[in-house]
Amino acid sequence: MRSIRVFLVSIILALVMLFSFVAALRGYQSSMVAADKLFDKQLLDTAKLMGGIQSQQALAAVTVDNNFTFQVWRGQQLLAASTNAPDTAIQAREQGFNYNNFNGYRWRTVAYYQAEKNIWVMAAERSDLRFILAENVILQSIMPVVISLPVLALLIWLIVSKGLSPLRELAAELADKQPDDLSSLRFQGSRKELVQIVNSLNGLLGRLKTALLRERQFSSDAAHELRTPISTLKVQLYNIAELLPRHQQELVNINVTVERLAHIVDQILNLHRISPDQYNARMKRLNLDSLVQQVLADESERLDKKQQQLSYVGEAAHIRGDEFAIKTLLQNVLSNAHKYTPEHGFINVSVKRQASTIQLCIEDSGAGISEPMRTRVFERFYRVGGDSHSSGELGCGLGLAIVKNIAESHSARIELTDSSMASGTAFCVYFSDVDSQGEV
Known part of the structure; x- marks a missing residue:
């Protein structure tokens, strides 16, 4: 360039x-x-x-x-x-x-x-x-x-650099903006050409802010508005099942569809809540070991339904992040491991410190994810096999998209590999170790 x-x-x-x-x-x-x-x-x-x-x-x-x-x-x-x-x-x-x-x-x-x-x-x-x-x-x-030409070249370089310095200042102000900061630029440059650029940028930022707010508000409002009729529909299905015992299979199919719809609504709400502008201000020092244990305790009842064996090995490890977002990440990855691991399967969770990074790894003994699909699974609304997934489990394809969003917002790296068990997937997330970086 x-x-x-x-x-x-x-x-x-x-x-x-x-x-x-x-x-x-x-x-x-x-x-x-x-x-x-x-x-x-x-x-x-x-x-x-x-x-x-x-x-x-x-x-x-x-x-x-x-x-x-x-x-x-x-x-x-x-x-x-x-x-x-x-x-x-x-x-x-x-x-x-x-x-x-x-x-x-x-x-x-x-x-x-x-x-x-x-x-x-x-x-x-x-x-x-x-x-x-x-x-x-x-x-x-x-x-x-x-002989004076080199001196003249140096003077021209200095003069041009001085003339372009407001552009560098404008670039620095733009670089300092946070991803969620769409406020107008407060650039104080006196150059008429730059004032026009700043005004155009401010106009663009304003339109972008309005569009994003409208999109987020729509997603949030739609999800909230859908929750009430879905809850009502569940109650009505339960009542109908009591009245029509001979149509249980049809009602079960309807109930599965309603559950899937409820799951989609919940994931849309989660996607909205874990947007960077929602939790950047809540970033703090977190003990990842403690958070993992809390989430495992919350999810243990669901894991017991399939009699899956869960193991955890961890150590005190501190990261900087938003507690709700990290818990959401853990819940989504664990939910995937639970859903796609058969009964009596194994799920191993570990937290390890490695030099200046912290490794959170969740391994399962499920069917696994083929290497060509390991990039696509992070796309929104994408599921391997679509709605006809071999596991028969409900899903909408938003869980790993949410996980990726959270990881990127925490400057974390995701790595999908084969499980160390006979089959399955190892899902590892690498966070920065705040202790090794001297952060408080």
């Missing part, structure tokens, strides 16, 4: 470098032209100076370096010349500048006619040395601009 800051800095720096390069190129070209004119003027002045020397002996005594040469002609007679001058005229006897090749180099030449003395003064400089000298001067003026 590309960073806005990197994108802006890259684009701005690329544009600055492009314009700097174009400006430097134009400056280089114009400076070279100006340097050529300056060198030409200097060469012409030198030729005029030599033309003003009165004595031929004085001209002959002039010494120059190898990158400069001159000649003084009167007609076809060479009056004076530097030691590195050719025997022939440096250029044609026409006043002005030209380029000529001799002595293995290319030279910039000038011819100057001194009318009073009737002489031609010809001077020349090596073109390559003129070019190198001019280029060095120009590059020295450009180098500070090139």
Whole structure:
């Protein structure tokens, strides 16, 4: 994912470098032209100076370096010349500048006619040395601009970072929000563009909050409203069974359907009650060992109906959570183990401390859950085999969805594996150990 800051800095720096390069190129070209004119003027002045020397002996005594040469002609007679001058005229006897090749180099030449003395003064400089000298001067003026580019890049980075800092502050405020916090943002940024974003986000949060409240209220109200007629229906079925003894099987079938409906309503209510916004404020330090023993005591009567053997091995282990939610998790997992374990089967429950985690594990000797189905069983209203489950037990497919919701809200990890017994499933939940983390 590309960073806005990197994108802006890259684009701005690329544009600055492009314009700097174009400006430097134009400056280089114009400076070279100006340097050529300056060198030409200097060469012409030198030729005029030599033309003003009165004595031929004085001209002959002039010494120059190898990158400069001159000649003084009167007609076809060479009056004076530097030691590195050719025997022939440096250029044609026409006043002005030209380029000529001799002595293995290319030279910039000038011819100057001194009318009073009737002489031609010809001077020349090596073109390559003129070019190198001019280029060095120009590059020295450009180098500070090139050297300043890294500093400019750093300044651009800091300025862009400063400009984007309100976005980071807004992101931090959003990150600090709890999952159940749909209140409006209180961002105090002064940037007009960010104010528009914040207003849009607040509008979205408001609409989302209204929609979620409407959904939760509907689920809660519907479940509560259904409980009363279901209870009444159960009573009426009991009374009818007393009056119509010959229709017991039909009434049993109806009663099974009513029980299933009541179970669905109870699970919907549980799903509503274990929503994070319902219990986040009730999070506290809990002794998981004690909670498990309480739930096992509450469920023992139901387990005895199928003469299932229950064992428990535990130790003091503390987690941070909501008591009602953790009990609901235990009840749902135990209920599944009880329902899908045959009579005289085994259910083993354990609580163990492992390094910085606490393992709650419930194993049964039931039919088990095949590996491909171990992800799908946590989907809402999904049951392996649907309503025609091989066990014949009632269910609506919400129990493990509720368990998953509770586990995620407690930052716990669920693991489904094969039971250590001949058949069945091992359902393990891993919580953070608050004692190892130093929490109170």
